[in-house]
Amino acid sequence: MKIKAAIIQMRVDEDKQKNIDTANEYLKNAVKEGIDIAILPEMFCCPYETPNFPIYAEREGGESYRVMANFAKEYGIYLVAGSMPEKDENNHIFNTSYVFNRKGEKIAKHRKMHLFDIDVAGRQRFKESDTLTAGNEITVFDTEFGKIGLCICYDIRFPELSRLMVDQGAKVIIVPGAFNMTTGPAHWNVLFRNRSLDNQVFMIGCAPARDLSASYTSYGHSIAVSPWGEIVQQLDEKEGYMIVELNLQQVEKVRRELPLLKQRRNDLYTLKSL
Numbered sequence: 467m468k469i470k471a472a473i474i475q476m477r478v479d480e481d482k483q484k485n486i487d488t489a490n491e492y493l494k495n496a497v498k499e500g501i502d503i504a505i506l507p508e509m510f511c512c513p514y515e516t517p518n519f520p521i522y523a524e525r526e527g528g529e530s531y532r533v534m535a536n537f538a539k540e541y542g543i544y545l546v547a548g549s550m551p552e553k554d555e556n557n558h559i560f561n562t563s564y565v566f567n568r569k570g571e572k573i574a575k576h577r578k579m580h581l582f583d584i585d586v587a588g589r590q591r592f593k594e595s596d597t598l599t600a601g602n603e604i605t606v607f608d609t610e611f612g613k614i615g616l617c618i619c620y621d622i623r624f625p626e627l628s629r630l631m632v633d634q635g636a637k638v639i640i641v642p643g644a645f646n647m648t649t650g651p652a653h654w655n656v657l658f659r660n661r662s663l664d665n666q667v668f669m670i671g672c673a674p675a676r677d678l679s680a681s682y683t684s685y686g687h688s689i690a691v692s693p694w695g696e697i698v699q700q701l702d703e704k705e706g707y708m709i710v711e712l713n714l715q716q717v718e719k720v721r722r723e724l725p726l727l728k729q730r731r732n733d734l735y736t737l738k739s740l
């Protein structure tokens with residue numbers, strides 16, 4: 467079973483509508499190549515800065531959500547709509563990724579579970595918790611190809627989360643993310659390869675293009691890693707997209723050859739969600 471995926475490394479502008487139009491342009495082109503699924507970056511319609519999140523936030527079912535659902539339906543694809551700030555009924559703001567099926571129906575929603583609060587001395591500081599609230603749910607969704615896990619950016623650093631998605635059947639893990647010029651070069655590729663090797667899954671990372679005029683500079687380098695831990699395709703820092711074919715039989719093959727998941731000593735240790 468092969469999935470043809472478009473990973474869209476778009477530039478993020480201050481103008482929300484412009485971002486939605488940019489996403490649409492890329493989707494229109496990618497669809498001509500016969501894709502099954504398209505993935506947009508973290509905060510693809512809102513420049514990644516904490517004060518922006520409450521300003522750009524919408525309720526689930528709001529304008530940006532509806533436009534994304536319509537794109538999925540119009541193009542007949544699965545759409546992982548990157549992430550956008552979501553406001554709930556108590557005015558809590560979440561970093562949320564919605565997934566729509568080929569009919570434009572919402573089939574998953576992941577609220578970033580680990581907030582990106584870091585302070586690397588003299589280099590990168592960020593505190594999502596200034597304006598965001600963390601989500602509490604592990605997200606795995608069904609497709610005709612099999613199960614796919616979903617998490618957002620900093621979530622990838624917590625290996626337990628990927629493992630729990632894999633225990634729920636995920637063969638692919640999709641990560642809209644926006645690493646920066648400090649942690650990106652140091653950790654981005656390594657993390658995607660690590661999670662792939664730990665779990666024998668395809669790992670897909672989709673980042674915004676680098677914009678040196680933005681206050682938070684995305685590292686870019688959207689990536690696809692095989693269940694063998696190899697980088698199968700990668701973009702540089704510039705705007706663009708790539709199409710990757712994921713042969714899910716490769717997951718079974720690698721798991722047969724190195725039966726790591728079966729060889730765990732569950733009699734001595736376990737991992738469970740609470």
Ligand SMILES: O=C(O)CCC(=O)C(=O)O
Nearest residue numbers: 582619620644645646649
């Ligand atoms: O983990 C990192 O280094 C970057 C994370 C990040 O940028 C995010 O969670 O949005």
